[in-house]
Amino acid sequence: MGYTNKKNLASFAVHGALIIISLICILPILWMCLISIKPTSESISGFQSIWIANPTLSNFNKLFSMIPVAANFFNSVFTTVMGTVTSLFFCSLAGFAFAKYKFPGRNFLFYFVIATMLVPPEVGAVPMFVIMKKLNLINSLWSLVIPRIATAVGIFYMHQYISDVPDELIEAAKIDGCRDFGIFRRIILPVIKPALASWASVTLIARWNDFFWPLLFLRKQAKYTLMVTISLLPVSEGLSTPWPVILSGTTLVIIPIIVLYLILQTFQKAGMMAGAVKG
Numbered sequence: 001m002g003y004t005n006k007k008n009l010a011s012f013a014v015h016g017a018l019i020i021i022s023l024i025c026i027l028p029i030l031w032m033c034l035i036s037i038k039p040t041s042e043s044i045s046g047f048q049s050i051w052i053a054n055p056t057l058s059n060f061n062k063l064f065s066m067i068p069v070a071a072n073f074f075n076s077v078f079t080t081v082m083g084t085v086t087s088l089f090f091c092s093l094a095g096f097a098f099a100k101y102k103f104p105g106r107n108f109l110f111y112f113v114i115a116t117m118l119v120p121p122e123v124g125a126v127p128m129f130v131i132m133k134k135l136n137l138i139n140s141l142w143s144l145v146i147p148r149i150a151t152a153v154g155i156f157y158m159h160q161y162i163s164d165v166p167d168e169l170i171e172a173a174k175i176d177g178c179r180d181f182g183i184f185r186r187i188i189l190p191v192i193k194p195a196l197a198s199w200a201s202v203t204l205i206a207r208w209n210d211f212f213w214p215l216l217f218l219r220k221q222a223k224y225t226l227m228v229t230i231s232l233l234p235v236s237e238g239l240s241t242p243w244p245v246i247l248s249g250t251t252l253v254i255i256p257i258i259v260l261y262l263i264l265q266t267f268q269k270a271g272m273m274a275g276a277v278k279g
Contacts, residue, residue, distance in 0.1 A: 095158025
């Protein structure tokens with residue numbers, strides 16, 4: 001009985017600590033959302049700022065009048081979705097080739113790809129800009145998609161996951177006359193759904209929050225992503241943009257990616273449970 005009480009107490013303490021940490025993490029987001037619907041005349045500092053006497057959407061109306069929100073939102077969605085889809089496809093395809101096929105120089109190429117993880121991406125900013133300029137992709141949304149179609153981290157992650165797929169499945173598919181790409185599409189992809197969901201979550205967040213590369217490659221406000229446009233709000237009216245307006249823009253940036261992340265987490269859990277049942 002004593003052991004059970006200690007176990008319940010420990011479980012209660014752990015869950016209590018997790019709840020407290022979750023509340024601490026959620027509080028800034030909640031504060032931001034509340035300030036975004038607060039009139040500019042009301043205080044935004046201290047705990048009393050959480051109380052809103054007269055909620056309003058005027059901050060969002062002013063935001064839409066200051067910047068092309070619809071166009072910037074489309075740019076963010078396009079680069080995020082296209083970047084995620086292409087990254088999932090090419091990283092999983094490369095991981096499949098490195099994990100299940102033997103060819104000359106395979107180990108050298110794989111370790112070379114892994115070694116590039118040691119180099120910060122910003123180091124290649126100047127040569128990347130020159131390449132994009134020669135390809136006439138400056139001020140094009142494709143400049144944010146093409147250079148990172150396949151990343152070393154994604155290839156390594158997919159390689160590790162695909163390596164656990166039994167070789168017997170691939171051999172059986174070859175015996176049945178399935179070609180290489182057919183094996184990848186019909187055998188590998190359904191098995192690695194949890195890995196795809198995990199990598200999609202990471203890539204979505206990274207692409208949506210990307211700031212450095214859009215600021216480097218894009219030159220017109222109509223081509224900016226939402227993240228870049230919102231970051232320029234404080235100086236858009238000579239350092240006089242009210243904080244509620246800035247936080248209304250920040251809310252538009254953060255809420256969609258949180259929703260997408262929660263959806264992908266659901267797919268990830270469903271895929272893991274399905275794999276466990278089939279196993």
